Amino acid sequence: MLYTYLLILHVMAVMSWMAVMFYQPRLYVYHREHYENEGFVEVVKIQEYKLYKYIGLPAFWASLGSGVGMIILNNALLEQSWMWLKLAVLVLLTLFSFSMEYYRVKLLSNPTLHDGQFFRAYNEVPTLLSILIVAFVIAKDEMLWFSLGVLLFFGGVIYQIATLKKHAQTSLKESK
Numbered sequence: 001m002l003y004t005y006l007l008i009l010h011v012m013a014v015m016s017w018m019a020v021m022f023y024q025p026r027l028y029v030y031h032r033e034h035y036e037n038e039g040f041v042e043v044v045k046i047q048e049y050k051l052y053k054y055i056g057l058p059a060f061w062a063s064l065g066s067g068v069g070m071i072i073l074n075n076a077l078l079e080q081s082w083m084w085l086k087l088a089v090l091v092l093l094t095l096f097s098f099s100m101e102y103y104r105v106k107l108l109s110n111p112t113l114h115d116g117q118f119f120r121a122y123n124e125v126p127t128l129l130s131i132l133i134v135a136f137v138i139a140k141d142e143m144l145w146f147s148l149g150v151l152l153f154f155g156g157v158i159y160q161i162a163t164l165k166k167h168a169q170t171s172l173k174e175s176k
Helices: 002-033 038-073 075-079 081-109 116-122 125-175
Strands: none
Touching (some): 002 081, 002 116, 002 125, 038 075, 075 081, 081 125
8 A cells, every 4th residue: 555655655746846847948948038127037047946946946856756665665677687777767767857957057147158059958868768668667568669669759858959050050151
């Protein structure tokens, strides 16, 4: 019964954590692209702070704690290769989550740190990683080819977003 309660907590905490990871980078796009509008940016700074500190971090720790608890109660999970793949992707997702705080703090002192295009591409990373995790959890070991396809597809999407502005600038210069 305890395992079921931990699973419920885990799913709810992961949903909250992912909501932060899907929205926080979008705030960075707004922060970066409207840095001249001080009133707007002040509101965005408050949203960035509260979203990360009051929702993101508690949801991360609840996700981690409940996940570790489930593994302790059912350590047979560690005998399955899909769980190790999930944990590997989870490490990347955790690094991404902490990178959001890095960028939040950097944007406070340097609002032109990266352009909006960078943060648009950055915004796609948690989508890619969450698709992989969900695929591993639901389909277990049957998803290797799907996972590789997702990596290639989203890698291409992220690359296209990251280079879109550069291509547009090059085309604009060539047309002049």
